Amino acid sequence: MPEHLTTDAQKQNTDHLQLFKLLVDQSSDAIFIVSPESGKVLYCNDKACSNLGYSREELLKKHVFDYALNVTTLKEWKVLVKEVAASENHIFETSQQHKDGSILAVEINTRLIEHLGQSYLLSFVRDITKRKESEALLVSNVEKIEAFMMALDDKITVQDQNLKIIYQNKAHEKLQGSHLGEYCYKAYQARKKACDGCLVIRSLEDGKIHKRETSALTAKGKVHLEVISCPVKDPIGEIIAAVEIVRDITKHKEAAEVLRNTAQVRKQFISTAAHELGTPLSAILGYAELLNNAKDYGSFDQEQQKEFIDIIHNKAEALTEIVDNLLDISRIDAGQFPSMEKEFCDFGPTLNNTITHYDELFPKHKLTITLPEEGLEPLWIDRNKMVQVLENLLTNAVKYSPEGGDIELNVKATYEHYHFALTDEGIGMTDAQIKRIFEPFYRAVSEDPDVSGLGLGMSVVKQIIKGHQGKIRIEHKAPKGLRVSFTLPRKKQETDS
Numbered sequence: 001m002p003e004h005l006t007t008d009a010q011k012q013n014t015d016h017l018q019l020f021k022l023l024v025d026q027s028s029d030a031i032f033i034v035s036p037e038s039g040k041v042l043y044c045n046d047k048a049c050s051n052l053g054y055s056r057e058e059l060l061k062k063h064v065f066d067y068a069l070n071v072t073t074l075k076e077w078k079v080l081v082k083e084v085a086a087s088e089n090h091i092f093e094t095s096q097q098h099k100d101g102s103i104l105a106v107e108i109n110t111r112l113i114e115h116l117g118q119s120y121l122l123s124f125v126r127d128i129t130k131r132k133e134s135e136a137l138l139v140s141n142v143e144k145i146e147a148f149m150m151a152l153d154d155k156i157t158v159q160d161q162n163l164k165i166i167y168q169n170k171a172h173e174k175l176q177g178s179h180l181g182e183y184c185y186k187a188y189q190a191r192k193k194a195c196d197g198c199l200v201i202r203s204l205e206d207g208k209i210h211k212r213e214t215s216a217l218t219a220k221g222k223v224h225l226e227v228i229s230c231p232v233k234d235p236i237g238e239i240i241a242a243v244e245i246v247r248d249i250t251k252h253k254e255a256a257e258v259l260r261n262t263a264q265v266r267k268q269f270i271s272t273a274a275h276e277l278g279t280p281l282s283a284i285l286g287y288a289e290l291l292n293n294a295k296d297y298g299s300f301d302q303e304q305q306k307e308f309i310d311i312i313h314n315k316a317e318a319l320t321e322i323v324d325n326l327l328d329i330s331r332i333d334a335g336q337f338p339s340m341e342k343e344f345c346d347f348g349p350t351l352n353n354t355i356t357h358y359d360e361l362f363p364k365h366k367l368t369i370t371l372p373e374e375g376l377e378p379l380w381i382d383r384n385k386m387v388q389v390l391e392n393l394l395t396n397a398v399k400y401s402p403e404g405g406d407i408e409l410n411v412k413a414t415y416e417h418y419h420f421a422l423t424d425e426g427i428g429m430t431d432a433q434i435k436r437i438f439e440p441f442y443r444a445v446s447e448d449p450d451v452s453g454l455g456l457g458m459s460v461v462k463q464i465i466k467g468h469q470g471k472i473r474i475e476h477k478a479p480k481g482l483r484v485s486f487t488l489p490r491k492k493q494e495t496d497s
Contacts, residue, residue, distance in 0.1 A: 030125040032064075036112065039063040039077040042120065051106075051127055053099035069103070070094035081121065084110055091162065093128065105132045107162075134234045135166050135241060155246040158232070159184055159200050166241065175246075184244075199229035200242045207231045207239055213249070224253040284315045340382045340467050344492075348376040350387060355409060358394045364404035367394075372413045379418070380492040385464045392457040393422050393484055401426030401481070413490070417470075421485040423477050434474050438462045469493045 024031055030048035034041055044059045052059065052067055064077060070092075071077045084090040089111040096104045110123040135158075155172035157165055163184050168176075179187035185194045194201055199210040210229045226249045232241040290300070291308055300308070351369060359367040390409075397407045405425030412419045429437065437458050465472045465486045472486040 028126075030106075030127075032121075032123045032125065034064055034121045034123065036081045036119050036121045039065055039071075039074060048125065051098075051104060051125070052096060058099075067097050068094065069097060081112075084121065085112055093164070096125070105129050131160075131240060135160065155248075157184070157244050157246075158241050159244060160241050161204055161239075163194055163198075163200060172246065199227060200244055203229040203231040203242045204239055207233070223248060224250045281315075281319065284312050284319075288312060340385060342380055342382050342468075344378040344380055345383050346376070347379050347381065347383070347386065350383060351376075351390070351409065351411070354387060354390050354394070358398065358407075362398050365398060365401065365407050366405075367407045367409075369409045369411070371411050374413075376411070376418065377490060379488060379490070381468055381488065382464075386468075386488075389461050389464050389486075392461050396457070397422060397424035397426065397482075397484075400424070400428075405481070416491075417487040417489055419485060419487055421483055423481060423483045425477075425481040428476060428480055428482055429474070434476075437474060 024045045027045060027047055030051050031043075031045040032041060032048055033043035040063050041059050041061075044056060046056075049056055049059060054062070063074075065071045065073060071080050089109055091107070091109045093105070093107050096106055098104055105128050107126045107128045108123055109126075110121060113120050113122050154169075155175050156167075156169040157172055158167035160166050165179050165182055165184055165187065168178065168180060176188060184200070185191040185198075189195060197212075199212060202208070202210050208231070211226065213224065213226050215224050226247040228245040228247070230243045230245070231239045232243055234240050291305065348371060351371070355367050355369045359365070394407070401407070401424050407422070407424045410421045410423070412421075439459065462472055465488075469489050470487045472484070475483050475485075477483040
């Protein structure tokens with residue numbers, strides 16, 4: 001190769017190196033190249049010198065742990081190098097000590113590089129003193145308004161541009177624990193990078209407020225949350241952080257669900273009530289018309305007339321029961337118990353008679369009753385209301401046990417109460433159905449056309465038991481069926497009239 005061409009190439013390379021050095025020295029970030037083994041500074045640019053107050057010659061004689069406050073020994077330096085080696089680039093905040101003893105807040109982005117078979121540690125060091133001052137001012141301002149926010153029980157964090165948590169209010173700390181200085185995605189989601197669709201990132205990028213609803217599972221069950229992200233700007237309008245507000249809206253969601261369920265249940269009630277009321281009314285009107293216009297349909301003998309009258313009477317009783325239940329529900333909605341006419345009565349024979357009656361009506365089932373050996377003491381109760389309770393529970397047990405099976409009423413005595421437990425071997429109920437069974441108009445299996453009813457019975461039953469100062473409970477019975485248990489006090493209560 002001609003000598004003049006070699007000289008030109010060398011000159012070009014020299015020019016490129018000088019240009020590169022000029023660009024590096026004019027960088028707004030300090031740049032260090034350091035030996036991974038010893039921590040000795042091998043290269044530093046002009047910004048590194050001005051940040052720390054040393055000349056280049058002075059810095060090139062120093063080790064990182066001579067001025068860095070996060071590593072103060074060679075042992076700590078080697079630990080840091082291992083952390084850097086484990087990631088493509090390692091970003092963290094720390095402090096460095098100026099030659100005059102003052103402290104400089106910095107953000108370091110460092111990585112290992114290879115050149116001609118030799119490893120070097122390259123670090124870009126940014127002075128974040130102004131940013132830290134802005135963050136401190138921000139946190140101070142947030143603390144001033146926290147007293148107002150605490151009244152709303154909102155959970156608040158402030159995150160910097162790297163999603164590092166620089167502030168948590170007490171409500172958030174109580175919910176999530178203290179995670180100051182940690183990256184939010186690592187602290188709360190155990191992730192290595194930011195969550196998809198992160199609202200804070202969106203606010204940091206576009207400077208707008210963003211909002212969404214989400215849910216989370218906690219030890220107390222599922223909670224519904226509203227998350228709001230707001231950008232935070234410094235005095236010159238640059239975005240320096242974002243405030244994230246987490247609001248528990250579980251009660252609002254549950255209330256909305258109740259409203260939806262109530263509307264659906266009442267709509268269903270109107271349809272069901274029309275059917276339940278219409279069926280006995282049709283029978284009453286039909287048989288009454290037969291009796292009233294006997295000459296048009298041929299004569300009816302005395303036995304047929306009695307049969308028609310019995311049907312009319314039974315259907316009228318069914319209507320009366322529906323109306324009574326509706327009146328009871330109306331009183332309950334008005335905050336009143338169903339009217340009670342209590343007296344001391346021997347309830348044992350009533351229990352036996354009721355069970356025997358149902359046993360005869362439904363031969364597919366085997367109904368039994370077990371009373372205490374000493375029998376029952378006279379109870380201060382409304383006999384008719386308690387018969388209503390028994391009939392409702394027995395009817396449900398039969399209705400939801402289409403394949404038959406045993407139905408047993410077991411009564412046990414304790415010092416203060418009698419405990420009644422009615423068990424069946426029917427289709428049972430889900431936990432969600434059990435939770436709602438005492439709601440007026442709720443029917444657990446309303447989709448079954450063979451199962452009739454308005455969904456009022458169990459609500460009335462609960463209020464009757466409550467009106468007797470007792471408690472009622474429904475639970476699963478293994479391997480299938482339900483157990484409905486309730487208590488009645490053995491003595492007249494002071495609150496009874």
